[in-house]
Amino acid sequence: MPVPLSQMATVAGYVLKQKLARRERYPLVLMLEPLYRCNLACAGCGKIQYPSNVLKAQLSVAECLRAVDECGAPIVSIPGGEPLLHPQIGELAAALVARRKYVYLCTNALLLEEKLPLFQPSKYLSFSVHLDGLAEEHDRSVCRDGTFETATRAIRAALARGFRVTTNTTLFEGADPERTAAFFDEAMRLGVEGMMVSPGYAYEKAPDREHFLARERTVQLFRRIFAAGGARRKQWRFNQSPLFLEFLLGARDYECTPWAMPSYGVFGWQKPCYLLQDGYAQSYHELLGATEWRRYGRASGNPACRDCMVHSGFEATSVDHAFSSLRGLAAMARATLFGVAAPAPGSMPPRAVPAAAAPDAAPTRGWSADASPAALRAAFEYRGDVTLELEGGESAEGYVTDVGPSALRLWTRGSTAVREIPVARVRRIALTGRDPAAGKSFETWKQRQAHAEAAPAAS
Ligand code: SF4
Structure with missing residues (x-):
């Protein structure tokens, strides 16, 4: 059983309670990001490109617990950044376990073996280890050689000490179905409880945006992986909803x-989702009420x-869906007992569809303009410090984390002091700091790609 019964029962009970209370919108998993800094710089990551004062900042355990309590979700996933870099990560995990939250601590596992003594095995705690494929594919994805070996050694050590361990895998354009199927076999041999898979998202700030999958190709890739697995796929255990897998396989559609x-x-509650950054709310309640949800999702045309x-x-x-009707429940039971519906692969479009909303025209360092809604938006989207000329000749320099109708929030350059500045006071805006999103890891990825393409094929 890829997800323990007690966890399934907790989630089922929680969702039924929301349904009985007729709550249209409720939280299921809190994605708690106590810090953005990381000890890797993966080409597909859009989470770590910030000025150094932001990367040095972290949430305290008390701030994390306040968010957990306010939100009330039964599952807490801790991505980041690399959560094992947080100095109180052991204390945070213990406090969440004491609250009977099911915790998925997402880690690249570079520090996992060394930090294991900080944690106690518990049915509430899982290490969710980032592995994007077999050694060659994973090391290329995270832009560092030897990472797969370190991560798999840590997985074995964690399992030997009685911890729950899962893997989390992001798949990109160009993933080889046979190799990915072989990776799933390898994950099962390692003895992990289950695997979590997802297609990557074309983060606007990711160094490599060319290798993200468009929808049709995502479906075809997952179908090909399942076809490549053949009878072996019966051995694959996924630590996620089988109906979500059927969605990835194009057997059902969801919004x-x-x-x-x-x-x-560290900036607050991200609007509207983990992937986009359209500002921040200061509470989950405010997030629910202040986000214009109709502007998002596929049907919105965004x-x-x-x-x-x-x-x-x-x-x-x-x-x-599984808990909304008898039909949903039956679909979930069928997929859990007999395996997910995996339609045969169809024809693939010849080339990848370019990712949406390419930031070709995004202003770069040195750009400046008089204050306007568009200029404020440019300042908000820039991943470096900006300089604001304010009325009365004052200027303010820092990182803009939010722009509201009447005020913006600025992390003052070099510190974590947050200033609220009325929008009406801003006269001119200049992008003055270095943009870490246009940084070195892009080159590293490109160089590695070129190297891989030039290398003779393995015999
Ligand atoms: S709003 Fe929905 S569809 Fe849009 S990026 Fe976020 S999760 Fe994806």
Whole structure:
């Protein structure tokens, strides 16, 4: 059983309670990001490109627990950044376990073996280890050699000490179905409890945006992986809803429910979802009330949502579906008992569809303009410090984390002091700091790609 019965029962009871209370929007998994800094710089990651003062900032245990208590979701996933870099991560995990939250601590596992003594094995705690494929594919994905070996050694050590361990895998354009199927076999041989898979999302700030999958190709890739697995796929255990897998396989369609997996981090509650950054709310309650949900999701026509099939948007939808009708429940029971419906692969479009909303025209360092809604938006979307000329000749420099109708929030350059500045006071805006999103890891990824393409094929 890939998900323990007690966890399934807790989630089922919780969702039924929401249904009985007729709550249209409720949280299922809190994505708690206590910090953004990381010890890797993966090409597909859009989470770590911030000025150094932001990367040094972290939530305290008390701030994390306040968010957990306010939100009330039964599952807490801790991505990041790399959560094992947080100095109180052991204390945080213990406090969440004491609250009987099911915790998925998402880690690249570079530090896991060394940090295991900070944790106690518990049915509430799982290490969710980032592995994007077999050694070659994973090391390329995270832009560092030897990472797969370190991570798998840590997985064995954690399992030997009685911890729950799962893997989490993000698949990109160009993933080889046979190799991915072989990776799933390998994960099962390692002895992990289950695997979580998701297609990548084309983060606007990710160094590599060319290798994200458009919707049709996502479906075809997952079908090909399942076809490549043949009879072996019966051995594969997934630590996620089988109906979500059927969504990835194109056997059913869903709309996203991003409020069900809200994201809380150093800037607050991220609007509208883990993937997009359209500002921040200061409470989950405010997030629910202040977000214009109709502007998001595939049906909205928002180009940023067009190709999204990511688990943080859609997995909760599949869980909600299972508990919304007898038909949903029957579909869930059938997929759990007899395996997911995996249609045969069809024809593939010849080339990848370019990712939506490419930031070609995004202003870069040195750009400046008089204050206007568009200029404020540019300042908000820039991943470096900006300089604001204010009325009365004053200027303010820092990182803009939110722009509201009447005020913006600025993390003052080099510190974590947050200033609220009335929008009406801003006269001119200049992008003055270095943009870490246009950084070195892009080159590293490109160089590695070129190297891989030039290398002779293995015999
Ligand atoms: S479709 Fe994806 S990117 Fe758009 S709101 Fe939903 S989860 Fe976020």
